[in-house]
Amino acid sequence: xxxxxxxxxxxLAFAACSASAGAQSRAIPASQLRSGETFVGADLRALxxxxxxxxxMLWVDRGAELWSRxxxxxxxxxxxCHGEARxxxxxxxxxxxxxxxxxxxxxxxxxxxxxxxxxxxxAAALAYESEELLGLTTFIAHQSxxxxxxxxxxxxxxxxxDAGREFxxxxxxxxxxACASCHEQNxxxxxxxxxVSQGHSNGFPAYRMEWQTxxxxxxxxxxxxxxxxxxxxxxGSPTLVDLELFLAWRAQGLPIEAPAVRR
Amino acid sequence: xxxxxxxxxxRGALLRFGAALIALAARPRLSLAQxxxxxxxxxxxRMINTPExxxxxxxxxxxxxxxxxxxxxxxLAENGHSVALTVSxxxxxxxxxxxxxxxxxxxxxxxxxxxxxxxxxxxGRAEIGTRVRLNGTQRMTAIAELSDGSFWFDTxxxxxxxxxxxxxx
Amino acid sequence: MAVARIQLPPQAKRGxxxxxxxxxxxxxxTGFRYDAYGRLTPRNVIRSLVxxxxxTVVFExxxxxxxxxxxxxxxxxxxxxxGELEFSxxxxxKVTGKLSAPIxxxx
Numbered sequence: 001x002x003x004x005x006x007x008x009x010x011x012l013a014f015a016a017c018s019a020s021a022g023a024q025s026r027a028i029p030a031s032q033l034r035s036g037e038t039f040v041g042a043d044l045r046a047l048x049x050x051x052x053x054x055x056x057m058l059w060v061d062r063g064a065e066l067w068s069r070x071x072x073x074x075x076x077x078x079x080x081c082h083g084e085a086r087x088x089x090x091x092x093x094x095x096x097x098x099x100x101x102x103x104x105x106x107x108x109x110x111x112x113x114x115x116x117x118x119x120x121x122x123a124a125a126l127a128y129e130s131e132e133l134l135g136l137t138t139f140i141a142h143q144s145x146x147x148x149x150x151x152x153x154x155x156x157x158x159x160x161x162d163a164g165r166e167f168x169x170x171x172x173x174x175x176x177x178a179c180a181s182c183h184e185q186n187x188x189x190x191x192x193x194x195x196v197s198q199g200h201s202n203g204f205p206a207y208r209m210e211w212q213t214x215x216x217x218x219x220x221x222x223x224x225x226x227x228x229x230x231x232x233x234x235x236g237s238p239t240l241v242d243l244e245l246f247l248a249w250r251a252q253g254l255p256i257e258a259p260a261v262r263r
Numbered sequence: 264x265x266x267x268x269x270x271x272x273x274r275g276a277l278l279r280f281g282a283a284l285i286a287l288a289a290r291p292r293l294s295l296a297q298x299x300x301x302x303x304x305x306x307x308x309r310m311i312n313t314p315e316x317x318x319x320x321x322x323x324x325x326x327x328x329x330x331x332x333x334x335x336x337x338x339l340a341e342n343g344h345s346v347a348l349t350v351s352x353x354x355x356x357x358x359x360x361x362x363x364x365x366x367x368x369x370x371x372x373x374x375x376x377x378x379x380x381x382x383x384x385x386x387g388r389a390e391i392g393t394r395v396r397l398n399g400t401q402r403m404t405a406i407a408e409l410s411d412g413s414f415w416f417d418t419x420x421x422x423x424x425x426x427x428x429x430x431x432x
Numbered sequence: 433m434a435v436a437r438i439q440l441p442p443q444a445k446r447g448x449x450x451x452x453x454x455x456x457x458x459x460x461x462t463g464f465r466y467d468a469y470g471r472l473t474p475r476n477v478i479r480s481l482v483x484x485x486x487x488t489v490v491f492e493x494x495x496x497x498x499x500x501x502x503x504x505x506x507x508x509x510x511x512x513x514x515g516e517l518e519f520s521x522x523x524x525x526k527v528t529g530k531l532s533a534p535i536x537x538x539x
Contacts, residue, residue, distance in 0.1 A: 041341045052439040053394075055502040058457040061435050193424035194341075209342040212501040213459065263342050265515055345500035369498055373464055377498030385490045387449030392506030394460070396498050 024153075026250070027184045028198060034187075035254045036206075036262055039197040040073040044209070047053035048261035049184070056259025057213045058139060063139020066132055072123025078136070079184075081120065085143055093144035093152040093256055097160075097245045106160040108241045109137045110216065128235035134214055134237045138205045149202070157245065160238075164246030167239065173230025194263070199224075200251040201244065203260025214259060217244060264355040314404070317368045317376035321406055322414045332365075334405040336395075343397040350405040352389035352415070356382075362389035363408045371401035384410075393395040397423045436531045438519065444511035449513040452483065452491075454519055455504045456529065462497035476524045478503060485535075486515035511537045 039044055048054055067078045067085055082088040097108040100115065107115060113136050114125035126133035153161040168179045182191070183199030190196070204217035210218075218240050222232045233239040318327070331353045331391040352362045361384040367377040380391050389407070397403075400423050406416045435457040444450045456478065463475025475497060483491040490509045509517075518532040 041337070041339070043337045043347050044341065045344075047347070052437055052453050053455060053504050055455065055457075055504075058435050058455065058502060059439065061437065062457070065435075206275045212344050349506075367498070372498050373462075374496050374498050377496055379494040380507070381492040382507075383490070385485070385488070385512070386508050387510040388508035390508055392453075392504075393493075394500040394504050396500050398513070409437075 024249070027140060027180070028187075028250075030253045033151060033200075033251070034198055035205050035251075035257060036197050036200055037260060039195050040261070040263055044261050044263070048257065054207065054259065054261060056205070056214050056261065059135050059138040059205070059207075059259060060142045062131060062135030063137070063142075066135050067139060071117060072121035074121045074123070075119055078116075085139065089140045089143040091144055091147060091150075093141040093258065094147040094149050097157075097241055097248065098151055099156045104156060106157060106238070106241055106245060108236070108244050109140060110218075111236055111241065113137065113140075114236075129215060129219055134205055134216065137216065138259050141205060141256065144256045145258060146255045148255060149248050151245070151248060153245065153249050160242045160245050161249065163239075164242035166262070167243050168246055168250075171184045172225060173228040175228040175230075177228045179224070199247075200254055201247040202251045202254040203262060204256040205258055206260040206262045208262045210263060215249075265317045270420050302368075312373075312375060314368050314370050314375045315382045316406070317366075318406065319410075320376065321366045321368070325412070325414055327406060327414040327416050329416055331415040332405050332407045333401060334417040334419045336403060336421045338420075338422060340397060340421055340423045343399065343425075345394045346421065346423070347392070348395050348403070349390065349392045350407075350417075354409065355387045356384055356387050356389060359410070361410045362386070363410055365389070365391055366406045366408075367395070368404040368406065369395075369397070369401060370403070372396065372398045372423050396418075397421055399423050436519070436529065438517070438533040440517060440533055440535060442471065442534070443538055446447065446513070446537050446539050448510050448511045450511050450535075452517065453504070453506045454481075454483075454531075455502060456481070456519075456521060458504055458521075458529075459482055459521065460495075460497060460499055460501045460503060464497070474524075477481055478521045478523045481505065481519065481521040482522070483507075483509070484518045485509060486513065490517075513536060513537050 054208045070077045100107045117123040171178045207214045218235045333351050335349045354362045363383050367378045403419045437455050439453040461476040465473045481493045515535045516532050520530045522528045
């Protein structure tokens with residue numbers, strides 16, 4: 001056991017390091033982080049933990065099949081460059097969204113896949129919520145299952161992180177609510193028969209009962225914005241990708257659960 | 264809401280529904296699990312697309328006893344789109360004594376006759392697990408037909424809550 | 433392209449009762465939903481799912497829209513001999529699917 005003085009010294013040093021790295025203070029302390037899995041009932045929790053019965057795994061299978069399928073004018077498959085996804089894609093979802101060094105843009109998994117398809121495979125971009133794009137993103141995200149997010153919010157990503165954070169705390173829509181209104185100020189309280197979750201993104205792409213299918217994080221974000229009667233940013237838009245970066249950082253400490261099962 | 268499923272039938276009612284039963288019996292087996300959207304002239308569609316009609320089409324007037332069947336769902340289902348269901352029947356599952364089929368009937372769904380599972384002695388164990396859609400809080404019924412032609416049933420009351428946000432998906 | 437997952441023990445003792453699980457990717461469209469234009473989406477559900485054990489039907493599920501999307505089924509069968517469990521299904525649009533899994537029976 002450390003002496004009390006030593007513990008304080010270490011805590012101060014850590015705080016100093018964090019401050020110098022430009023770390024944000026967290027509205028929900030790390031010890032109180034709770035995944036969406038803890039806000040659903042036992043039935044859905046058991047379903048998520050059952051690899052055979054979890055319907056999201058059907059999209060992992062679809063993605064695995066697409067991974068090895070040649071696409072576009074290149075005649076190359078993802079596997080042709082990236083080899084076995086189990087090795088090459090491990091940890092990728094845990095650091096996305098990330099800055100693409102070639103273009104300087106912040107890309108999420110979907111945009112990264114489409115960038116690859118267009119530029120490297122000579123194939124057309126896949127539409128959001130298409131079976132193919134959902135399959136590939138779920139398959140790739142699944143390779144990071146159990147890992148903690150470790151992406152960057154500094155350097156070129158800083159402006160995006162700030163934009164996402166600002167969106168999160170700004171009020172939107174007819175109901176004039178911010179994401180924080182429910183998911184930070186009132187998580188754990190009841191809304192109708194449901195308990196408001198902390199609104200983390202670590203489970204996405206997720207099989208949502210309300211959709212009776214698997215969907216992307218952007219679909220979920222747009223659904224939330226629809227619920228407060230706000231304008232919906234386009235799928236894959238910079239607004240949503242910036243928000244995605246902020247949410248990934250906000251959930252840091254929770255393991256990636258893709259594909260999760262949610263209400 | 265309490266709903267009792269009649270075992271015997273008053274003769275007048277039986278005759279009235281006779282046309283419906285004949286129409287049902289004449290259909291190929293597969294259609295029992297489908298909603299009868301366009302019933303033949305003369306059949307009373309209200310009776311076919313009801314839980315009572317579904318049960319009558321299964322037991323065809325034979326008595327149905329509570330017991331030997333165990334139907335289980337979560338008491339509280341947080342989303343009606345997919346609710347775990349297990350039904351098991353006490354049976355040695357031998358050639359002489361086994362479960363031929365298990366039917367699921369819903370009280371509130373638009374399609375009351377939800378599913379039919381055909382088993383037989385080769386099953387070894389009369390237990391089925393699946394996930395069902397429930398159109399609100401209701402009583403579920405499971406009916407088993409044994410190899411001796413007898414029918415047994417169990418019911419389970421499920422409370423189904425609605426989503427808080429109608430977010431349009 | 434059928435996507436489904438089967439789970440059963442890779443091997444079993446002769447006569448042992450084994451648990452078989454399958455999940456099939458299928459929307460099980462109820463026919464009661466409306467699309468964005470207010471039109472009724474036509475019903476398309478898996479009507480019949482059959483399991484054949486070396487050609488003999490050992491299980492059949494006659495399903496309706498009351499079964500949840502991406503239908504999941506769990507049932508039991510006796511491991512009588514080595515061979516294959518073949519699942520086949522057909523939906524309202526007459527689209528069929530098939531998937532098999534091997535079973536090894538030891539004495």
